[in-house]
Amino acid sequence: MTHRPGPSGPQGVVGSPWLGLAARCTGASAAAAAVLAGVALAAAGPPAAGSVAFAASVVIAFFAISLLAGHAIGRRNPSGAIGAFAVVYVLKIVGFAALLLWLGRPGWVDGPWFGASGIVTVVVWQVVEVLSFSRLRLLIFGDSDGSSEEGPRG
Numbered sequence: 001m002t003h004r005p006g007p008s009g010p011q012g013v014v015g016s017p018w019l020g021l022a023a024r025c026t027g028a029s030a031a032a033a034a035v036l037a038g039v040a041l042a043a044a045g046p047p048a049a050g051s052v053a054f055a056a057s058v059v060i061a062f063f064a065i066s067l068l069a070g071h072a073i074g075r076r077n078p079s080g081a082i083g084a085f086a087v088v089y090v091l092k093i094v095g096f097a098a099l100l101l102w103l104g105r106p107g108w109v110d111g112p113w114f115g116a117s118g119i120v121t122v123v124v125w126q127v128v129e130v131l132s133f134s135r136l137r138l139l140i141f142g143d144s145d146g147s148s149e150e151g152p153r154g
Helices: 017-044 046-076 078-103 111-135
Strands: none
Touching: 017 046, 017 111, 046 078, 046 111
16 A cells, blocks of 8 residues: 655644644634733733633634535545635634524623634634635646646647
């Protein structure tokens, strides 16, 4: 049996750009949330810091879902991973809104800190994700013979 090594991604993830993206985005978002939680703790106390951590956890979990779906589908159908990513992204946003409306706001949540954390976490995640995507080289269309000739055939 021959082993075909895949491309190495961030944090030593081999063969899956999606897991590498998830790790990179999660790390950056969690670091930003930790800084914001420290500021919240110093400025407003434990409920504010807890609100920051809760919001960041929810955002990170929901955003990671699409990258995990991209990984799962990309293993079987690499060209379908981008489409699956887009579909899951839309479903995830609808699910996130439904969850927040269904659960309501727990009494211990400090609204302004929760909102600020949600916004900061989304912005950090999106910036890291866009920058990481811009560095990926994904083969979406290719010839079955393995050549990489570009342009129309005549």
